[in-house]
Amino acid sequence: MLSYRDLIIGFRQLEISPENPIIVHASLSSFGEIRGGVETLFGALLNTFSSILTPTFTYKTMIIPEVGPENNGIDYGSGKSLNKMAEFFSADLPADRLMGVLAEKIRTYPKAVRSNHPILSFAGINLPEAIHSQSLENPLAPIQWLHDHEGAILLLGVDQTVNTSIHLAEQLAGRKSFIRWGLTRNAILECPNFPGCSNGFNKVEHYLSHLTMATQIGKATIKVISISELFATLIPIIQKDLLAFLCEQQFCDRCNSIRFDSQLLANVKTD
Numbered sequence: 001m002l003s004y005r006d007l008i009i010g011f012r013q014l015e016i017s018p019e020n021p022i023i024v025h026a027s028l029s030s031f032g033e034i035r036g037g038v039e040t041l042f043g044a045l046l047n048t049f050s051s052i053l054t055p056t057f058t059y060k061t062m063i064i065p066e067v068g069p070e071n072n073g074i075d076y077g078s079g080k081s082l083n084k085m086a087e088f089f090s091a092d093l094p095a096d097r098l099m100g101v102l103a104e105k106i107r108t109y110p111k112a113v114r115s116n117h118p119i120l121s122f123a124g125i126n127l128p129e130a131i132h133s134q135s136l137e138n139p140l141a142p143i144q145w146l147h148d149h150e151g152a153i154l155l156l157g158v159d160q161t162v163n164t165s166i167h168l169a170e171q172l173a174g175r176k177s178f179i180r181w182g183l184t185r186n187a188i189l190e191c192p193n194f195p196g197c198s199n200g201f202n203k204v205e206h207y208l209s210h211l212t213m214a215t216q217i218g219k220a221t222i223k224v225i226s227i228s229e230l231f232a233t234l235i236p237i238i239q240k241d242l243l244a245f246l247c248e249q250q251f252c253d254r255c256n257s258i259r260f261d262s263q264l265l266a267n268v269k270t271d
Helices: 004-012 037-048 080-085 101-107 128-132 141-148 165-172 201-211 227-240 253-270
Strands: 022-026 052-055 112-114 122-125 152-156 178-183 188-194 213-217 220-226
Touching: 004 037, 004 213, 022 101, 022 141, 037 101, 052 101, 052 141, 101 112, 101 122, 112 128, 122 128, 128 141, 141 165, 141 227, 152 227, 165 227, 201 220, 201 227, 220 227
Parallel strands: 022 052, 022 152
Antiparallel strands: 052 122, 112 122, 152 220, 178 188, 213 220
């Protein structure tokens, strides 16, 4: 059984300066058994890092309209049942289960601040400027803020498919993003620059492995990489090949939408 001390020793092996902000993605179960569970994991993170950001996305607020912009990676009219179950976004709406129990623990921490994006909110500790940088038009701005302040990505027992920072690299490289709609108590808000599919993101490992510091804590592989190094590596690759790191699923609406646009662009250049 892992102890608080085991976690502290493991995190310090990563040699991240406590002053550098981190964005964390975690799977509690990947560690095996931790004495004290998520409370212990969270406490070890707070003891090691001075400022922490995590996604607290709420997909349950999404509304699928009957019609909308073309080639938007969505099946319009398919949400009749889900729309009826959609929830209003509020600051105390729990993060989606896909975010993990650590994200929800961070969200509910008394000193945490959460952004108010109806779908893609973030929670941060000692990061008010990063949180307040977000807008409907720029949902991934908190990650850009971390990049500008020497931030790092911390993956705790999870792979690159949950690495939200890659989505910002995609957008900065010029890859298309999407529009989604989020339910609030005042209105249904149009949310531009919604990211694409992440199911192909494990393909980046080949390019990032030499830049990634890793250690093992219990059964979990812990990885850290600076956001600036991730951007410097991946942005040129995506600029050169707009299909890089897409998933291979035949019916993925978002990846197929990107492929469609890429083909149109190629046809225009040929003509």
